[in-house]
Structures are given as structure tokens and as C-alpha cells.
Amino acid sequence: MQLRFLGTSAGMPTRTRHVSALALTFEGQRRWILIDCGEGTQYQLMHTPLSVARLDAVLITHIHGDHCYGLPGLLASASMAGRRAAMTIVGPPAVRDYLEAVKAATGLQLGFELIHVDAATLVNEPLTLTDLAVRATRLSHGVECYAYAFDERHVEASLDTARLAAEGVPPGLIWGQLQRGETVIDDQGRYLCGADYRLSPRTPRRLVVAGDNDTPALLTDICQGADALVHEATYTEAVVKRLGTDNGHSSAARIAAFAERAGPGALILTHFSPRYASRPGGAHHIDEIEHEARAHFTGTLMLAEDLAVYELSRDHTLQRCE
């Protein structure tokens, strides 16, 4: 399961960070999922192997412009490139209203159907996308805003190859039959029962990707059993204090302290205020976010970068791979 960040800036872009967008891909699947679609997302995609022809669904966390202003252009380009397969759009009802308003005002006609799904329905009833079950949780951000949880639906059973070797069952067709749980007779006339050679399936992976949110505790339930949480850390506490408001956002300290309690092994921070520069010389440096978060979170901590790719492995560890 790979997380490819296309934009990691809050509100407005910088020279090194586009506004919010995150692509989710899966082993062996060419179909993929996009979470948020800030302006310029279709430009960032040209620097990846991903194609809008294979884009299964777009999930919008909330209707603020830095999370959705790239959607009309992305859809228009997909249509011009010949896409005819329907696309699922998940989000608050405002997303549908926004797209319909833009289509009407600008005469945009798409060569494919948009299947709108109200994110609120995913709070109680998971939606299946590619091979994932997707649930939603309402957050706190002024406008209707959601976190999405992605659960693997099918986890393959692995085969106890050590036992097979010890019992003198050579690799071949029989191994596949045993892995599928079948009972077979081998060339020595032995009855072999699949159940005896299948190892317990590993635990399915769970990823949670949150929209903007000033109340991390709202994520407590959805984070149970999660391997990784992607959450905004728009400011440091020092900046929140100086501004006199968090503007509906979380500080690095607040989300890191929550993650430490809630238990995901890995925390990826994103959606940084443009005041935090990636290079020396700015009023603030992105390292301030990292230092503040590390003081509260002892797990695997990543600060997302544009076009960086993070892999959530089957062994539930997260690492950066590009």
C-alpha cells in the first residue's frame, strides 16, 4: 500500500509544496484512489506513473479550495484524454454542488459519469473501493470535514513451506491447491489437508487519512488498530499562540500527543502553513514542526513532502521508498 503525496501545503502553495492531494495505490492494482484534489494536482500526476484513466475514486475531505480546486481541471483532462468509465466522488454534499455549479457555469461536459457518494453514509456503512473497505469519521473544522479509514478486505493465507519441505512435499501444483485450502493426494498416495499447511493470515492493514481538524480525539475510534495516520499539522504551538487562534487546525504537538495515546505505529504529518520553509532563511523552518511532534510521539514519524512515496508494508511498518 503506497501513499504518494501530490501536495502538502496549507491554504496556498509554495515553490516546494503544492496544495493538498494524496494518491493511494496497492500492490498488484493499477486502479488507485485520490484523497483531496487541490489546484495543480493534474500537474503533479505528470511526475508520477499514475494515470487518470485508472483513477477509481476521488475522496474529498472538505470543500475548502485548497482541497478541491484541482478537481474540475482533472476531470476535464480525464475526459479529453478519452476516459469513459464512471468515477466515484466521495465527499460532503457541497462537493457535488461545487462540481455541478462549475459544470453549469463553464459549460464543462464530461465523457463519463460521476457517481457521487455522500461521505456521511460511510460513517456507518463502509464503501468498497478497489480491494479496500472505506469508512468515514466526522472531524471538526468549521465546514463539514471527514477522515477516511482504508481497510484491506482480502488478506492472502501464506503456506507453511518449512513443514512441506520437512515432509518431503516438493514445490508444484500441489502447493497452490494446499494454499487454497484444498485436500489433495500426493504422488506418494498421502492425503494432505490444506488447513494443516496454511499459516494464520496476517492482520489486514489499516490506514487513516484525515482532513483538516482541530480536535484529534474525534479520531479515537477510527484509529483503533490503524497502522498509520495521515493528519495535518498546520502550525506549531508557538505560532498558534502568536496568531491567537488555530483557525480550526491542529498543531504538531496536539496531533502528535493524540497519536501517542491512540496507537497508530506511524504518523505522517502534512498540510503545513507556508510560513514553514523547507530551506533556511524563512521566518520559520519545517524542522520546528518535526521537533515539536517528536517531543510527543515515539513511533515512526514522517513529514510529508511533495512527490514523496511512503510504503505501508504487509508487516505493518511504514517507510519512505521514493
Add this chain to the structure above:
Amino acid sequence: MQLRFLGTSAGMPTRTRHVSALALTFEGQRRWILIDCGEGTQYQLMHTPLSVARLDAVLITHIHGDHCYGLPGLLASASMAGRRAAMTIVGPPAVRDYLEAVKAATGLQLGFELIHVDAATLVNEPLTLTDLAVRATRLSHGVECYAYAFDERHVEASLDTARLAAEGVPPGLIWGQLQRGETVIDDQGRYLCGADYRLSPRTPRRLVVAGDNDTPALLTDICQGADALVHEATYTEAVVKRLGTDNGHSSAARIAAFAERAGPGALILTHFSPRYASRPGGAHHIDEIEHEARAHFTGTLMLAEDLAVYELSRDHTLQRCE
């Protein structure tokens, strides 16, 4: 007068071309004008010395997405960056409807006023922007679409310094008074009349920037006396014939042949179909556009590139300077 292309692709972007946007700047002016604002324009601006704080007006040629989907994000970022000065938005009434629909649907609040001007009013009554008189002409493109003509309003008179030297009038305050047309008495008691020493002012520059258009002849009047015409050349004739339609656009041959008759000394082509690659290996190469245009136009011909800067000098010549 400088033309800085921010996007030169038709319909959808490519790896080397953003969708349409063009910045106009003027000698000695920090205020500037934007013509069209396709998605990603605010990203391109970060690669220029231009600031949205000094953006005087945005002129939209027509409401198609590749010419306006960057506008909400650009306005939002200008507001977040602290802009409070009103901004003029010129275009068909659909532009106002589009912006109001996006603002309503996404809760976008700007910290400055938008002064909407219906482009149709500029057909008969020029609008003054920075130091330019801007007129409009209706084009043919399915939706309401315009070309904008930019005329210098003030042209400085130059002084006949050779005559002043020959008559023994030394450089000094008197030269400035004479240049302003005043009558003065010099230290030899001579009456000197400004009108006798001012050379005829140079002809004001005129630039025409057209939106998408399948009927170049509609530009005949507005191109009279123009130094340069910026016009789309979406396809070559070979591609138009194969598609069986021009989709409301002009071929390189058609606009070049028009320009040859209509008389602008320079023609800048832009808005190229993504099928024309800038590097070898594509189905078509951008050189095909150039070859076709050169066969019909004998003046200065340029094919716009993203982030390229073209200077229209006081001597009415056009050249690429970046």
C-alpha cells in the same frame, strides 16, 4: 511592453506546457495585467518576478476551463497573502457567474473587492488599465469569446538635442521645460519655444491578444496598426482534416495567412494541442506548426513557450528576451 507566457497548451496541460495564461508588464510599472488564468497559473507566477499584490486586472477571453480554472485559487492566494486592493475582472458575464458560484459553493471569502467589467462594453468604450487603453472584439468560438487590444495612452515627446546643441543651449533645467512644451528665456535673453524643439512623438504601441477563434477575419479592424498579434494555432491543417473539424479553433495556416494580410509585424502563436510534442518522439512535433505558419507569414513569427518573455520595444519590434 513585455509578454510573459505562463501557459501555452490547449485544453489540457503537458509536461512542458501549462494551460492558458499570459502576463503583460510595462516599462517602469510594477502593476501588471493577466490575460486568461488556466489551472496552475499561480504556480507559474512563482517562477517569475510578478506578485499578485500588484496584479491590476485579469482579462478572461472566454469561460472554457483551460482559460479560467486557475482564477479561484489565484484570488484565494492573493487574499491569504494579504491583498486588500480591489481587482478588476474583465470577461464575458459567465466569468462573474462562475466566480460567484465557486465562492458560494466553497465558502471562499476574499479580503478585497472584485470589480467585474463585461467585456462587451469594451467593444465601443475603451477601459483604462495601468497606462493602457483596452478595447475588445468579439470572436467566433461557440461560447462568447473576445480579443483584447492594448494601446499605449501616453507617448513621451523626445527633445531635438542636436538643434539645442547647435544653437548653444546647454543641458539643464531648460531642456526639461522645453520637453514639456513650455516657452522659456535662457541666460542669453533668448525666447525659446518648446514646440520648436520637440520631435514628433513616436507612434504608440498596439498589442492584440486573442482568445480561441475559428474566424481570424473578425480581427481585421482591431489589428489595424497593431505591432503584434497573439493568437491560438491549436492545430495544423493536416490534423484539422483528419479530425474532420476545427472544434472552433484556427490552424497555423489560417491565422498566419490572415496575419500576412492584416499587417501586424509580429505574430506569436500559442494554445497548441497537446498532440504537438516539444521533444522528438510524439505523434506530431511543434515544428509542424511553425513550418505551416512560416509558409504563410513573412513577418516576425514566434511560437510561445511557457515562461518565455517577449519584448515589444518602443521601436515596434518584437523579440524574445528570456
